[in-house]
Amino acid sequence: MSALGNLLVRLERLSVILGCIALFSMMVLITADVALRYGLNRPFVFTRDVVGLYLMPAVFFLVLSDSLRDGAQIRVTLLRDVMGKRMRAVADVIGDLPALAAFAVILYGSVWQGIEAFARDEVVAGSIPWRVWPSFALVAAGTLMLIVRLAATTVRAIAAPDAVHEGTTDAGAVEALEVTR
Amino acid sequence: QEVTLRMGDSLPVGHVIAETATKPFIDRVESLSNGTVKIDYFPAEQVGKAKDFLRLTQAGLIDIGYIGPSYVPEKMPLSAVAELPGASKTSCEVMRTYWRLAREGGFLFEKEYQPNGIRPLFVVALPPYQLILASDSVASVDDLEGQKLRAAGGAQSLTLEKLGMVPVRMAPPEIYDSMSRGTVDGALLALISVDSYKLTDLTKAITTDQNFGTIAVAYSISERKWRTLPEAVQNVLGEAGDQVVENACAAFDEKEGAASSAMKAAGVGVVSFDESGTAALQAANASIAEAWATELDSRDQPGHEALAAFRTALDAVRGTATR
Amino acid sequence: MITAGILLSLLALLAIGTPVGFAMLITGVAGLWLTVGWQATLGVLETTPLAIAGTFEFLTIPLFLLMAEFVLRSGKVDDLFRVTAAWVGRVRGGLGMATAIAGAGFGAICGTSTASAATLSATSLPAMIRQGYAPSFAAGVVAISGTLAMLIPPSVAMIVYGLLANVDIGRLLIAGILPGLLVMATIVGTVYLLALRRPQDAPSAPSVALRDRVRMLAPVGPIVALFALVTAVIYLGLATPTEAAAVGAFGAFILLAWCGRLTRRNVVDALRRAAHGSAMILVILLGASVFGYFFALTQITTSLVDGVGALGLAPWQVLVIILLGYIVLGSFLDQIAILVLTVPVVVPLMQSLGFDLVWLGVLIIVTAELGMVTPPVGLNCFIVARYAERPLGEVFRGVLPHIVAHLVAIALLIALPGITLWLPGLMK
Ligand code: NA
Ligand code: NA
Numbered sequence: 001m002s003a004l005g006n007l008l009v010r011l012e013r014l015s016v017i018l019g020c021i022a023l024f025s026m027m028v029l030i031t032a033d034v035a036l037r038y039g040l041n042r043p044f045v046f047t048r049d050v051v052g053l054y055l056m057p058a059v060f061f062l063v064l065s066d067s068l069r070d071g072a073q074i075r076v077t078l079l080r081d082v083m084g085k086r087m088r089a090v091a092d093v094i095g096d097l098p099a100l101a102a103f104a105v106i107l108y109g110s111v112w113q114g115i116e117a118f119a120r121d122e123v124v125a126g127s128i129p130w131r132v133w134p135s136f137a138l139v140a141a142g143t144l145m146l147i148v149r150l151a152a153t154t155v156r157a158i159a160a161p162d163a164v165h166e167g168t169t170d171a172g173a174v175e176a177l178e179v180t181r
Numbered sequence: 182q183e184v185t186l187r188m189g190d191s192l193p194v195g196h197v198i199a200e201t202a203t204k205p206f207i208d209r210v211e212s213l214s215n216g217t218v219k220i221d222y223f224p225a226e227q228v229g230k231a232k233d234f235l236r237l238t239q240a241g242l243i244d245i246g247y248i249g250p251s252y253v254p255e256k257m258p259l260s261a262v263a264e265l266p267g268a269s270k271t272s273c274e275v276m277r278t279y280w281r282l283a284r285e286g287g288f289l290f291e292k293e294y295q296p297n298g299i300r301p302l303f304v305v306a307l308p309p310y311q312l313i314l315a316s317d318s319v320a321s322v323d324d325l326e327g328q329k330l331r332a333a334g335g336a337q338s339l340t341l342e343k344l345g346m347v348p349v350r351m352a353p354p355e356i357y358d359s360m361s362r363g364t365v366d367g368a369l370l371a372l373i374s375v376d377s378y379k380l381t382d383l384t385k386a387i388t389t390d391q392n393f394g395t396i397a398v399a400y401s402i403s404e405r406k407w408r409t410l411p412e413a414v415q416n417v418l419g420e421a422g423d424q425v426v427e428n429a430c431a432a433f434d435e436k437e438g439a440a441s442s443a444m445k446a447a448g449v450g451v452v453s454f455d456e457s458g459t460a461a462l463q464a465a466n467a468s469i470a471e472a473w474a475t476e477l478d479s480r481d482q483p484g485h486e487a488l489a490a491f492r493t494a495l496d497a498v499r500g501t502a503t504r
Numbered sequence: 505m506i507t508a509g510i511l512l513s514l515l516a517l518l519a520i521g522t523p524v525g526f527a528m529l530i531t532g533v534a535g536l537w538l539t540v541g542w543q544a545t546l547g548v549l550e551t552t553p554l555a556i557a558g559t560f561e562f563l564t565i566p567l568f569l570l571m572a573e574f575v576l577r578s579g580k581v582d583d584l585f586r587v588t589a590a591w592v593g594r595v596r597g598g599l600g601m602a603t604a605i606a607g608a609g610f611g612a613i614c615g616t617s618t619a620s621a622a623t624l625s626a627t628s629l630p631a632m633i634r635q636g637y638a639p640s641f642a643a644g645v646v647a648i649s650g651t652l653a654m655l656i657p658p659s660v661a662m663i664v665y666g667l668l669a670n671v672d673i674g675r676l677l678i679a680g681i682l683p684g685l686l687v688m689a690t691i692v693g694t695v696y697l698l699a700l701r702r703p704q705d706a707p708s709a710p711s712v713a714l715r716d717r718v719r720m721l722a723p724v725g726p727i728v729a730l731f732a733l734v735t736a737v738i739y740l741g742l743a744t745p746t747e748a749a750a751v752g753a754f755g756a757f758i759l760l761a762w763c764g765r766l767t768r769r770n771v772v773d774a775l776r777r778a779a780h781g782s783a784m785i786l787v788i789l790l791g792a793s794v795f796g797y798f799f800a801l802t803q804i805t806t807s808l809v810d811g812v813g814a815l816g817l818a819p820w821q822v823l824v825i826i827l828l829g830y831i832v833l834g835s836f837l838d839q840i841a842i843l844v845l846t847v848p849v850v851v852p853l854m855q856s857l858g859f860d861l862v863w864l865g866v867l868i869i870v871t872a873e874l875g876m877v878t879p880p881v882g883l884n885c886f887i888v889a890r891y892a893e894r895p896l897g898e899v900f901r902g903v904l905p906h907i908v909a910h911l912v913a914i915a916l917l918i919a920l921p922g923i924t925l926w927l928p929g930l931m932k
Pocket of ligand 2: 834835874875876877878879880881882883
């Protein structure tokens with residue numbers, strides 16, 4: 001199903017753009033806050049809340065899956081360099097499947113907490129009562145994309161172990177998902 | 182039979198709360214139970230950040246967690262009533278009042294601790310916060326206008342705003358650097374905390390006997406864990422908790438007085454509050470409490486009820502103390 | 505039993521090339537599940553993601569990475585290293601030495617080793633490789649020079665230690681200056697010796713006339729101004745060190761515009777690379793944090809230190825054993841995690857043996873710093889490998905001589921406490 005693969009890549013691209021916007025906004029917002037505090041003694045009251053609740057989780061979680069596709073994850077490659085392709089595929093599955101399970105638990109937890117925060121209309125204390133639930137939504141969205149990406153990689157590693165590239169998960173993973181359909 | 186409980190908090194080793202309340206509680210529990218109840222203590226964020234202890238206690242990663250309304254305002258908005266500025270004058274007043282409300286049968290126990298599945302074993306509140314200023318040119322309330330002060334957010338920040346000051350938020354480790362370099366002109370802290378933040382040499386002026394809010398925390402056990410404990414153990418924990426609340430609050434107030442005297446003796450100035458200054462502060466505090474309660478009411482939380490319950494309990498505490 | 509099994513599983517996963525963050529996450533979850541059960545594990549996994557990503561102070565990582573990306577795309581880094589090459593390039597290994605000096609200079613701005621390593625990776629590494637340096641040699645210098653940021657103030661590690669051990673932070677920060685310069689000198693000396701032994705690894709640049717060298721200084725002005733901006737913002741108290749990261753990134757953004765390179769592509773690429781790098785570090789910290797819960801609950805550190813205390817050894821023997829322990833911990837744990845796990849037990853023990861806690865703090869941090877560059881988990885090496893797009897093994901190989909030299913520097917700091925304690929002694 002190339003539609004499914006395309007959809008994931010498109011979603012990742014969109015969410016990376018949102019993550020980048022969050023990063024840029026964070027830079028501008030904090031700089032403006034510092035300038036206003038130092039120059040006019042009138043800082044924004046909301047900087048820390050907005051950065052901690054929304055912008056930081058957006059920067060980290062919205063690019064998570066894309067960074068994995070990009071092969072940005074750090075690994076010890078000493079043994080890996082001497083492994084055959086099939087061995088590598090096995091090693092990838094050994095690492096990725098339990099990681100997928102752990103992230104599935106994180107997804108479950110963040111969805112559940114987000115729903116509770118939404119239902120109870122949870123807010124932080126202060127002059128502006130910011131909503132808490134979007135933080136969990138960002139974690140959930142980022143983790144969900146990561147899980148789908150890991151699933152695609154694992155399916156590929158099992159279906160076509162000879163085609164494994166150096167990254168656990170790279171652009172090829174989605175095509176592999178398509179191959180198996 | 183022997184029982185071992187895991188207790189976690191975020192306090193750095195040697196923190197005044199740990200020394201005055203937490204460790205005495207652990208010792209008390211061991212001695213009252215003749216060593217059959219042991220507490221494994223994990224301080225300094227070893228098993229979680231301050232914000233996480235409510236969830237981690239509920240989940241059972243730890244049995245007793247350091248749970249404060251200012252860390253989880255979204256889960257325990259009502260408990261923040263104990264941290265509102267202006268209400269009380271001493272650590273004992275805040276701690277006894279909060280303990281009445283948070284312990285079994287109290288207003289906050291029913292409205293907030295029970296619904297969150299936890300039960301406080303003892304509460305801690307630092308002596309009411311004062312202004313800690315790096316400049317000795319501040320002598321009266323009028324000089325406070327425009328001063329940038331580190332505050333913990335929430336009601337503390339609102340008080341400063343109302344008085345024409347500028348609240349700045351930062352993590353505790355950054356206070357020292359920021360104050361020494363002038364990023365902020367001072368901080369809101371209990372006087373007993375000045376030394377532990379290494380601010381003694383930087384402090385040039387303080388307020389005394391004011392209340393710019395405080396921090397209230399309840400070391401709590403999950404209800405689920407509590408029910409598994411034998412009655413004898415429950416009794417030991419209850420007795421130790423009562424004793425620690427009394428002993429710790431007296432110790433806090435004594436140390437606060439000593440810190441204040443030591444600073445004055447070292448030449449630290451005291452900001453004087455004339456009649457109009459005191460009136461302005463009281464008006465600010467009253468309007469913050471009112472706004473706090475109204476905001477909660479608007480979200481279907483009993484804000485005004487909590488405020489009334491706190492004031493009633495505070496009056497009762499004062500009545501007992503003077504008798 | 506469980507503990508040994510979990511530690512072995514961690515090593516096995518790392519060995520077969522599982523991403524480091526994943527390996528720590530998986531083994532941490534398994535360990536927690538086996539020791540405290542499913543509910544408690546769920547609690548940890550529910551709180552940890554936002555405990556890291558929602559912490560305001562953590563923003564230094566994306567923003568310092570972003571600053572480096574903007575500076576890199578402004579083209580001024582190339583100018584900087586052309587000038588450095590002109591001035592010190594004629595010396596064998598001159599650019600390597602310049603990297604160590606730049607690492608110390610950048611360390612005076614930046615409080616975390618990883619951010620410094622990332623910046624140096626983005627700036628001096630390409631310049632050295634372009635100069636014809638052996639990639640492993642260049643990567644090694646960058647990885648070790650990054651660690652200077654934790655020693656030279658401002659330093660997040662020092663502040664954390666000061667709060668954990670209840671030691672005066674001002675004295676601690678001042679105490680880091682001379683040891684920081686000593687470590688810098690050690691790196692410079694190591695580079696000199698390495699270049700002497702294998703000249704082909706560190707080719708010297710052609711000699712440049714003095715007039716030209718002076719004339720080349722002009723384009724470097726803006727980049728020096730940017731570093732000065734960040735330094736001034738922190739030291740003049742305009743902002744907290746955390747906020748300074750944002751101001752620095754913004755300054756670098758202006759620099760990009762000033763150099764006429766403010767294209768959509770440049771900005772988007774810089775943002776994306778900084779965000780990718782941050783996500784990578786997030787995954788490692790997420791894993792390390794979950795693993796840290798398990799590790800704390802096992803109380804390994806407590807029993808270890810208690811055991812040492814019971815042996816009845818001479819104080820200096822205990823010190824050496826404990827520092828060796830820090831090297832071992834550093835090989836697979838994050839710096840801050842190490843401090844958090846050990847300081848509460850090590851400091852009371854060492855205090856009872858009569859050691860100065862400021863001196864001890866500097867020693868612990870210098871020693872734990874080694875962990876940033878030792879396998880299997882060496883965060884600085886990971887970052888350099890990622891930025892240089894070189895195999896990790898090559899980076900670890902390049903840093904090996906520096907590890908040996910670093911041990912000599914640590915021995916000096918132990919033998920001569922005055923290096924550490926002289927400057928703080930002048931306070932008051
Ligand atoms: Na530094
Ligand atoms: Na290491």
